Amino acid sequence: MDARLGQKAARDDKAKIAKLFQGVDLCILVSCLGGGTGSGAAPELARIGREAGTIVFGIFTLPFKFEGGKKSYLAKNSLEKLIPNLNAVSIIPNENIFKIIDKKTPLREAFSTINSRLSENLRGLIEMIYMPGLINIDFADVKTILEGRGKLTYLNSAQAQGANRAEEVLKELLKSPLNEYNIAGAEKMLFNITASQDIGMKEVEQISKTISDFNRRAKIIFGVSQDNNYKDKVRISLLAVGCGREEKPKPKSKPRPKKKRRPKTKPKPRSKARKKAKRPALNKKSAAVSVPVAASDNEEEPAKALTRRNALDLRKEVEKVEEEMEAKEKKWDIPAFLRRKTQENEQTSK
CATH class of the missing domain: 3.30.1330.20 (Tubulin/FtsZ, C-terminal domain)
Known part of the structure; x- marks a missing residue:
C-alpha cells in the first residue's frame, strides 16, 4: 500500500506509456484509489495523457470506511493530484454499494455488482x-x-x-x-x-x-x-x-431601516425676562424652513402652528423681532422716574 512504488513504476516506464497515447483522442482511466498501484500510478498516467494532448476521462472508486483512515487519505491525496490532469472525473464511493445489495449478498458478488454497473x-x-x-x-x-x-x-x-x-x-x-x-x-x-x-x-x-x-x-x-x-x-x-x-438564488437585499421621525413638539412660550433673542442659524442650501411665531408680550400664549417661509422672509422676520426686542430692552433699561419725566416733557411739548 505504498503509493510511491506505483508512482515510481509509472515514471520509470514513461516513454512506453507515452507511446500508448500517440494518436489517441480519448482515454478512459478507471482505477480503485486507496492502494499503492491506483493511487500512485494513476496520477502519472493522467499527466502523461494530458501532455500527449489526449482527452482523459477518469472514473475512480473510493475505499470503504471500514478499510481505515490511511486508505481514505491515500485516495484523497491521489484525487487531488489527478484532477488537474483530467478533463472530466466521475467519483464512486464503495460505501454506496450497500444501497444496491442485500445484507446477505456474498462479498465477491457485491464487488462484481459495482464492476457490472461501471461496465454498463x-x-x-x-x-x-x-x-x-x-x-x-x-x-x-x-x-x-x-x-x-x-x-x-x-x-x-x-x-x-x-x-x-x-x-x-x-x-x-x-x-x-x-x-x-x-x-x-x-x-x-x-x-x-x-x-x-x-x-x-x-x-x-x-x-x-x-x-x-x-x-x-x-x-x-x-x-x-x-x-x-x-x-x-x-x-x-x-x-x-x-x-x-x-445556481443559488441571489440573496435579497435587506431593506434600509426607515429613519425615525422626531415627533413635532410645540415650542415653549417666550418668557417676559429681558433676554436678547438669539438669531436662529440659517441653512443657505435649503429653500424653505419652519419657524415658530413669537408669543405676545402681555400674556403667555402657546406658539402657533409652524409655517413655511423662504430664507428672505425669515431674515426679515428675524430682524423685525430683534428690533422690537431691542426697543423693549431700551425701554426697561431707563429708570422709572426718568421715564415719567420723559413722558411729561413729551406731553408738554405737544
Whole structure:
C-alpha cells in the first residue's frame, strides 16, 4: 500500500506509456484509489495523457470506511493530484454499494455488482459514439462535452419497458445510487435514446425536457438510435459534465431601516425676562424652513402652528423681532422716574 512504488513504476516506464497515447483522442482511466498501484500510478498516467494532448476521462472508486483512515487519505491525496490532469472525473464511493445489495449478498458478488454497473455505463458511452442513429452522435460531440479541466462528471445508463417506460427509465437514470451527486447544475449534457422504431415523438420530448430542466443554460446534445431488438424497451445513456454547480438564488437585499421621525413638539412660550433673542442659524442650501411665531408680550400664549417661509422672509422676520426686542430692552433699561419725566416733557411739548 505504498503509493510511491506505483508512482515510481509509472515514471520509470514513461516513454512506453507515452507511446500508448500517440494518436489517441480519448482515454478512459478507471482505477480503485486507496492502494499503492491506483493511487500512485494513476496520477502519472493522467499527466502523461494530458501532455500527449489526449482527452482523459477518469472514473475512480473510493475505499470503504471500514478499510481505515490511511486508505481514505491515500485516495484523497491521489484525487487531488489527478484532477488537474483530467478533463472530466466521475467519483464512486464503495460505501454506496450497500444501497444496491442485500445484507446477505456474498462479498465477491457485491464487488462484481459495482464492476457490472461501471461496465454498463461505459458500454452506453461507447455505443453513443459508434452506434449509428436516426439522430447521430459522433466523437466530435463527445469531445465538445468533455473539453475542460477537472470537471465533475455524471455517467449513467438505464433501461425500462412497458406503458410507463419513459417515466421509469428517467427515474433510474437521474438518481444513480452509486454517485453522491446528480446532474443538477451541469454545464454540458450528452444523452442518447435507444428504442425500437415505434418510439413516439411525445416520449422523446418528455425525456429531453426532463433532462434539460435540470439546467436550461446547459449545452445539450442528444441522439436517437433505433434497434428492433428492443421491442417495448427503451434505453438512455447520459453523460453530464460540470455537475454540482447549481445556481443559488441571489440573496435579497435587506431593506434600509426607515429613519425615525422626531415627533413635532410645540415650542415653549417666550418668557417676559429681558433676554436678547438669539438669531436662529440659517441653512443657505435649503429653500424653505419652519419657524415658530413669537408669543405676545402681555400674556403667555402657546406658539402657533409652524409655517413655511423662504430664507428672505425669515431674515426679515428675524430682524423685525430683534428690533422690537431691542426697543423693549431700551425701554426697561431707563429708570422709572426718568421715564415719567420723559413722558411729561413729551406731553408738554405737544
